Amino acid sequence: MDNAVVINPALPFVEPASFAGRMAAMPMRSKLSFALGVAVLAGVVLAMTLWSSKGDFKVLYANLSDKDGGAVIAQLSQMNVPYKMSEGGAAILVPAGQVHDLRLKLATAGLPKGSVSGYELMDSARALLTAAIEVIERVSSPSRPRCAVRRSWNWV
Secondary structure, three states: OOOOOOOOOOOOOOOOOOHHHHHHHOOHHHHHHHHHHHHHHHHHHHHHHHHHHOOOEEEEEEOOOHHHHHHHHHHHHHOOOOOEEOOOOOEEEEEHHHHHHHHHHHHHOOOOOOOOOOHHHHHOHHHHOOHHHHHHHHHOOOOOOHHHHHHHHHHO
16 A cells, blocks of 8 residues: 555635635735726726716707707706707707607797797698599599599509
């Protein structure tokens, strides 16, 4: 039995009693890695907190004339509503939760005055007619004979 391997009895593992004791028992490289990890985690949490507190801004009005844009901004300032201008100045941005309420409040104040950008465009219904409806209107006029109306429906 000359080739037998003798295993030294292991030293008993003594676990440090506190966090400070555990940190003191760690090698310097592990301590630095731990500190760097904690700093990165704190930075990410701080960045997410700041980013979420900015709020989400949506377009209130876009492509307004300078006169209307100035009047809308003056009214928003008077109402103490935070707003931003888009980079090109083509749009006024407000907090997303207030967009619809602000549009209604500004509409009651008569703003914007000079631009047609909403449902007012649909007032000119002739622009929305399809070709089929125009054919029906043209053919069904009282000056045309009834047989022309029947012939126009062959495509249906």
